[in-house]
Amino acid sequence: xxxxxxxxxxxxxxxxxxxxxxxxxxxxxxxxxxxxxxxxxxxxxxxxxxxxxxxxxxxxxxxxxxxxxxxxxxxxxxxxxxxxxxxxxxxxxxxxxxxxxxxxxxxxxxxxxxxxxxxxxxxxxxxxxxxxxxxxxxxxxxxxxxxxxxxxxxxxxxxxxxxxxxxxxxxxxxxxxxxxxxxxxxxxxxxxxxxxxxxxxxxxxxxxxxxxxxxxxxxxxxxxxxxxxxxxxxxxxxxxxxxxxxxxxxxxxxxxxxxxxxxxxxxxxxxxxxxxxxxxxxxxxxxxxxxxxxxxxxxxxxxxxxxxxxxxxxxx
Amino acid sequence: xxxxxxxxxxxxxxxxxxxxxxxxxxxxxxxxxxxxxxxxxxxxxxxxxxxxxxxxxxxxxxxxxxxxxxxxxxxxxxxxxxxxxxxxxxxxxxxxxxxxxxxxxxxxxxxxxxxxxxxxxxxxxxxxxxxxxxxxxxxxxxxxxxxxxxxxxxxxxxxxxxxxxxxxxxxxxxxxxxxxxxxxxxxxxxxxxxxxxxxxxxxxxxxxxxxxxxxxxxxxxxxxxxxxxxxxxxxxxxxxxxxxxxxxxxxxxxxxxxxxxxxxxxxxxxxxxxxxxxxxxxxxxxxxxxxxxxxxxxxxxxxxxxxx
Amino acid sequence: xxxxxxxxxxxxxxxxxxxxxxxxxxxxxxxxxxxxxxxxxxxxxxxxxxxxxxxxxxxxxxxxxxxxxxxxxxxxxxxxxxxxxxxxxxxxxxxxxxxxxxxxxxxxxxxxxxxxxxxxxxxxxxxxxxxxxxxxxxxxxxxxxxxxxxxxxxxxxxxxxxxxxxxxxxxxxxxxxxxxxxxxxxxxxxxxxxxxxxxxxxxxxxxxxxxxxxxxxxxxxxxxxxxxxxxxxxxxxxxxxxxxxxxxxxxxxxxxxxxxxxxxxxxxxxxxxxxxxxxxxxxxxxxxxxxxxxxxxxxxxxxxxxxxxxxxxxxxxxxxxxxxxxxxxxxxxxxxxxxxxxxxxxxxxxxxxxxxxxxx
Numbered sequence: 010x011x012x013x014x015x016x017x018x019x020x021x022x023x024x025x026x027x028x029x030x031x032x033x034x035x036x037x038x039x040x041x042x043x044x045x046x047x048x049x050x051x052x053x054x055x056x057x058x059x060x061x062x063x064x065x066x067x068x069x070x071x072x073x074x075x076x077x078x079x080x081x082x083x084x085x086x087x088x089x090x091x092x093x094x095x096x097x098x099x100x101x102x103x104x105x106x107x108x109x110x111x112x113x114x115x116x117x118x119x120x121x122x123x124x125x126x127x128x129x130x131x132x133x134x135x136x137x138x139x140x141x142x143x144x145x146x147x148x149x150x151x152x153x154x155x156x157x158x159x160x161x162x163x164x165x166x167x168x169x170x171x172x173x174x175x176x177x178x179x180x181x182x183x184x185x186x187x188x189x190x191x192x193x194x195x196x197x198x199x200x201x202x203x204x205x206x207x208x209x210x211x212x213x214x215x216x217x218x219x220x221x222x223x224x225x226x227x228x229x230x231x232x233x234x235x236x237x238x239x240x241x242x243x244x245x246x247x248x249x250x251x252x253x254x255x256x257x258x259x260x261x262x263x264x265x266x267x268x269x270x271x272x273x274x275x276x277x278x279x280x281x282x283x284x285x286x287x288x289x290x291x292x293x294x295x296x297x298x299x300x301x302x303x304x305x306x307x308x309x310x311x312x313x314x315x316x317x318x319x320x321x322x323x324x325x
Numbered sequence: 326x327x328x329x330x331x332x333x334x335x336x337x338x339x340x341x342x343x344x345x346x347x348x349x350x351x352x353x354x355x356x357x358x359x360x361x362x363x364x365x366x367x368x369x370x371x372x373x374x375x376x377x378x379x380x381x382x383x384x385x386x387x388x389x390x391x392x393x394x395x396x397x398x399x400x401x402x403x404x405x406x407x408x409x410x411x412x413x414x415x416x417x418x419x420x421x422x423x424x425x426x427x428x429x430x431x432x433x434x435x436x437x438x439x440x441x442x443x444x445x446x447x448x449x450x451x452x453x454x455x456x457x458x459x460x461x462x463x464x465x466x467x468x469x470x471x472x473x474x475x476x477x478x479x480x481x482x483x484x485x486x487x488x489x490x491x492x493x494x495x496x497x498x499x500x501x502x503x504x505x506x507x508x509x510x511x512x513x514x515x516x517x518x519x520x521x522x523x524x525x526x527x528x529x530x531x532x533x534x535x536x537x538x539x540x541x542x543x544x545x546x547x548x549x550x551x552x553x554x555x556x557x558x559x560x561x562x563x564x565x566x567x568x569x570x571x572x573x574x575x576x577x578x579x580x581x582x583x584x585x586x587x588x589x590x591x592x593x594x595x596x597x598x599x600x601x602x603x604x605x606x607x608x609x610x611x612x613x614x615x616x617x618x619x620x621x622x623x624x625x626x627x628x629x630x631x632x633x
Numbered sequence: 634x635x636x637x638x639x640x641x642x643x644x645x646x647x648x649x650x651x652x653x654x655x656x657x658x659x660x661x662x663x664x665x666x667x668x669x670x671x672x673x674x675x676x677x678x679x680x681x682x683x684x685x686x687x688x689x690x691x692x693x694x695x696x697x698x699x700x701x702x703x704x705x706x707x708x709x710x711x712x713x714x715x716x717x718x719x720x721x722x723x724x725x726x727x728x729x730x731x732x733x734x735x736x737x738x739x740x741x742x743x744x745x746x747x748x749x750x751x752x753x754x755x756x757x758x759x760x761x762x763x764x765x766x767x768x769x770x771x772x773x774x775x776x777x778x779x780x781x782x783x784x785x786x787x788x789x790x791x792x793x794x795x796x797x798x799x800x801x802x803x804x805x806x807x808x809x810x811x812x813x814x815x816x817x818x819x820x821x822x823x824x825x826x827x828x829x830x831x832x833x834x835x836x837x838x839x840x841x842x843x844x845x846x847x848x849x850x851x852x853x854x855x856x857x858x859x860x861x862x863x864x865x866x867x868x869x870x871x872x873x874x875x876x877x878x879x880x881x882x883x884x885x886x887x888x889x890x891x892x893x894x895x896x897x898x899x900x901x902x903x904x905x906x907x908x909x910x911x912x913x914x915x916x917x918x919x920x921x922x923x924x925x926x927x928x929x930x931x932x933x934x935x936x937x938x939x940x941x942x943x944x945x946x947x948x949x950x951x952x953x954x955x956x957x958x959x960x961x962x963x964x965x966x967x968x969x970x971x972x973x974x975x976x977x978x979x980x981x982x983x984x985x986x987x988x989x990x991x992x993x
Contacts, residue, residue: 044789047781047782047785051810052802086501115649141653222635246814252815262524285913286502287414290827377922388948
């Protein structure tokens with residue numbers, strides 16, 4: 010239909026593709042340069058950030074040694090001990106716990122909403138979650154501090170005996186908190202992923218006699234599994250990077266937790282923020298904090314690049 | 326425009342809450358320290374300096390600095406002293422970096438900083454181990470120094486080893502940047518950082534609450550935070566029990582105390598200088614300081630230290 | 634068995650949503666009392682620059698919202714009953730505005746004490762006035778940076794880019810930025826602004842860091858919206874003789890406006906919510922000398938930072954109440970942003986006001 014459909018090379022940017030594009034005047038050139046600058050700015054900023062942090066982090070790694078940062082057990086910068094294992098384990102376990110308490114229920118709830126729920130409920134619940142995902146994380150952290158920690162104290166005493174040596178702060182509290190925080194976002198992403206399942210597929214499955222349950226779990230979910238996995242990974246990355254809210258409920262003990270659920274421990278980001286308060290720029294203590302940040306950065310980047318690779322649509 | 330149930334009505338409901346939820350008819354709060362000022366208690370004619378200075382660091386010293394701030398700002402209306410917490414080590418780092426004018430610290434500055442900073446000792450404060458009060462430790466009111474060291478380094482783990490009944494000890498530490506932790510560590514545990522790694526709590530108010538709520542909990546605090554619902558542990562020696570009192574601290578019998586330092590760097594601004602002079606003046610030290618719980622004037626000390 | 638599992642799933646899902654509603658409801662009920670209670674007495678001024686003006690603005694906002702909501706309800710009811718007209722609309726709006734300004738000017742010192750007082754480190758009775766000011770100021774400052782850079786980069790990627798390789802480099806950069814945890818941004822800001830440039834804590838550093846944080850989000854959504862503009866529209870504009878810039882500014886962007894706006898709203902939401910990067914770049918203190926100052930090179934804490942600080946390092950005995958009020962205020966701010974965005978979205982888009990006016 011029309012001259013632009015078949016006779017013009019459509020591989021360039023829109024403005025040049027169309028034969029109707031007017032030859033640019035000089036002002037156009039200036040604006041084009043300005044816009045290109047924005048693009049360049051984005052790249053430059055990313056490179057600068059990585060460079061600055063990498064430089065400080067590498068300095069820190071020379072001070073502390075990579076093996077100590079990754080596997081050492083004692084983190085005591087005041088006596089120059091930089092064992093980051095407890096921090097790394099804390100980050101991973103709290104983020105995994107968050108997946109268990111928040112991401113998986115969120116995905117299941119999204120499946121129910123898409124496949125089984127009446128449309129009005131879906132709309133309402135989606136609205137609620139959009140609002141819930143915009144509540145600041147420190148608010149959730151504060152609520153957890155005031156209400157969740159005493160509940161965990163009671164649960165710990167119920168599970169471990171009336172004289173258990175617990176205070177309520179620890180991995181259980183942190184995991185539940187992080188789960189509650191990431192659940193709305195994971196659910197919204199899962200809803201989007203499930204919405205992309207073509208209707209024809211569902212109809213075909215129903216036509217073959219499958220019940221809604223079978224359609225949901227044997228047709229829709231497998232089709233959308235990539236999107237769902239992306240949602241879960243995204244939740245993991247967010248939980249691993251969360252700082253202040255976790256700091257309020259995880260206890261801050263710089264050691265591996267004795268009791269996996271109820272002993273206080275710490276995470277990479279929590280420890281960075283707490284130690285940064287009194288670290289003096291230029292000292293080895295400060296540089297090692299940047300090294301731990303580098304480790305966290307590598308983990309996050311790997312997880313999110315993984316989601317990009319997963320998310321690339323492959324026509325099956 | 327129709328009535329939008331999802332936008333206008335909730336908004337109106339919230340707005341009406343403004344009226345229903347109420348006019349606050351309570352009486353106004355007591356005169357704000359700044360607005361009040363009728364008495365000209367200043368005996369000298371102070372130059373009215375204006376400006377702002379920032380103080381950060383030790384939470385143990387904060388009650389005293391606030392008392393000084395209130396008095397000082399009443400006399401010098403244009404002056405504004407901003408105090409924030411963060412721990413002794415943060416105070417030292419901030420003042421060395423120039424982010425604040427005065428850094429409060431419970432400990433002497435470490436060697437690499439001491440050369441840049443000027444030390445002003447403004448008071449003496451005592452520290453004690455405080456614990457949750459419960460039926461399991463009702464007969465335990467004092468511990469020997471060696472016992473205390475073993476509790477906080479994790480060797481002794483149960484109250485029954487201290488003379489109470491069976492109840493695991495829950496040690497709550499201060500953050501690593503806390504001056505209280507450093508002082509307690511050097512005096513009770515003999516230096517280094519031999520504390521058992523356990524939960525940290527750095528907000529003194531929240532720490533007191535946690536101690537009251539958690540069975541078996543024990544921690545260490547400045548005496549200004551002593552609370553009747555907590556067990557304040559004295560020190561057991563062969564000669565008897567030493568209670569943490571001002572008398573015992575000034576004579577040096579009770580060993581867990583430290584100077585409260587206000588560190589400054591380089592040339593002082595006139596406001597900073599006047600503020601520090603005010604805190605060190607006999608007017609403040611003899612009249613106001615004794616009224617703030619837990620602090621002792623440096624001049625009353627019969628023993629002294631040159632380092633922690 | 635399927636049925637049992639299904640009902641389990643259903644109840645789980647509903648409980649899920651109900652839990653969040655309960656959270657929100659609790660936050661509002663618990664803290665809103667402090668936020669909305671006008672006082673019978675006049676709060677004394679604390680001697681901060683601009684304090685009267687800020688009180689006026691805050692009171693005006695509250696009274697304005699009440700008035701607007703009241704007007705909208707009256708409008709709704711009256712138009713159902715057939716008593717309304719465009720003239721009534723206009724007079725209603727004018728009367729509302731005048732009354733709001735008048736009431737605010739008179740009652741500014743009677744605004745809720747919590748909203749206009751300074752925070753207190755060690756005594757009870759602190760407020761969150763400067764924190765609200767800083768939070769809003771941050772939103773404005775960082776949007777001023779995010780809007781041109783983000784939309785500019787999106788326009789570039791969607792319309793003007795010539796080299797495919799450069800476009801993929803930019804996309805990789807954006808992906809990397811999107812995957813960094815927020816604390817890394819805080820560390821970067823700390824290194825660059827506080828350490829290298831020796832600026833100390835400043836709002837400017839915080840705003841730049843927040844703008845960077847929001848950049849991938851804004852560019853992503855804006856690019857998607859611009860890409861969704863039908864090509865026929867642009868080509869029609871070009872066919873009529875418009876230049877590329879005119880086309881972009883007058884045709885493409887207004888059409889893509891709702892998407893861009895939603896991106897900005899999300900970014901403002903993130904500004905309200907972030908605390909870790911701000912602790913490292915803007916600090917955790919409020920200084921009485923410049924609590925309400927417009928100078929961006931001074932430090933200051935926001936509502937989220939205050940909520941964390943009061944619970945972690947502050948010595949005030951009423952920290953529970955202050956936290957409740959702060960949390961409620963945050964929820965209110967987020968809600969207001971969404972409502973404002975819903976209003977502003979109607980300006981653009983496929984059937985937005987501009988397009989409608991242009992095609993009348």
